[in-house]
Amino acid sequence: xxxxxxxxxxxxxxxxxxxxxxxxxxxxxxxxxxxxxxxxxxxxxxxxxxxxxxxxxxxxxxxxxxxxxxxxxxxxxxxxxxxxxxxxxxxxxxxxxxxxxxxxxxxxxxxxxxxxx
Numbered sequence: 597x598x599x600x601x602x603x604x605x606x607x608x609x610x611x612x613x614x615x616x617x618x619x620x621x622x623x624x625x626x627x628x629x630x631x632x633x634x635x636x637x638x639x640x641x642x643x644x645x646x647x648x649x650x651x652x653x654x655x656x657x658x659x660x661x662x663x664x665x666x667x668x669x670x671x672x673x674x675x676x677x678x679x680x681x682x683x684x685x686x687x688x689x690x691x692x693x694x695x696x697x698x699x700x701x702x703x704x705x706x707x708x709x710x711x712x713x
Contacts, residue, residue, distance in 0.1 A: 612681075614678045614681045614682050615678065617674075617677060617678060617681055618674035618675060618677060618678035619674065620674075621670075621673060621674040621677050621695075622670045622671050622673070622674035623670075624698060625637075625670035625673055625674070626670050633670065634666070636673075636694070636698075637665050637666065637668055637673060638665065638666070639694055639697075640665065640673065640690075640691070640694050641664075641665035643690035643691070643693055643694050644687060644690050646690060647686065647687060647689065647690045649684070649686070649687055649690070651664070651665045651668075651676065652664055652665070654676060654679065654684075655676075658675065658676065658679055660672045660675065660676070677691055
């Protein structure tokens with residue numbers, strides 16, 4: 597049953613427009629205190645590693661000047677997640693797993709507020 601719940605949550609995040617998802621992630625990170633933001637970004641890097649992906653490999657091709665995950669701004673994290681949602685579908689389970697842990701995601705345009713629990 598847990599697998600069905602994960603599939604449902606993955607499907608619900610896939611319904612979001614990539615630009616809406618980017619904006620929501622950026623706004624969520626801006627609402628966080630700096631230690632929470634750092635933990636979110638470090639956890640994203642860990643989740644990506646768990647799925648065999650490295651955030652660092654995508655930074656230069658996307659024009660993100662950060663040297664690693666620890667240097668990413670909220671806008672860059674949103675941009676990276678937008679890119680993953682469009683071009684790297686195998687990364688999305690890692691992203692969804694992380695977003696599920698967020699108590700609340702920032703409001704998405706025309707969709708209300710999505711909870712991560």
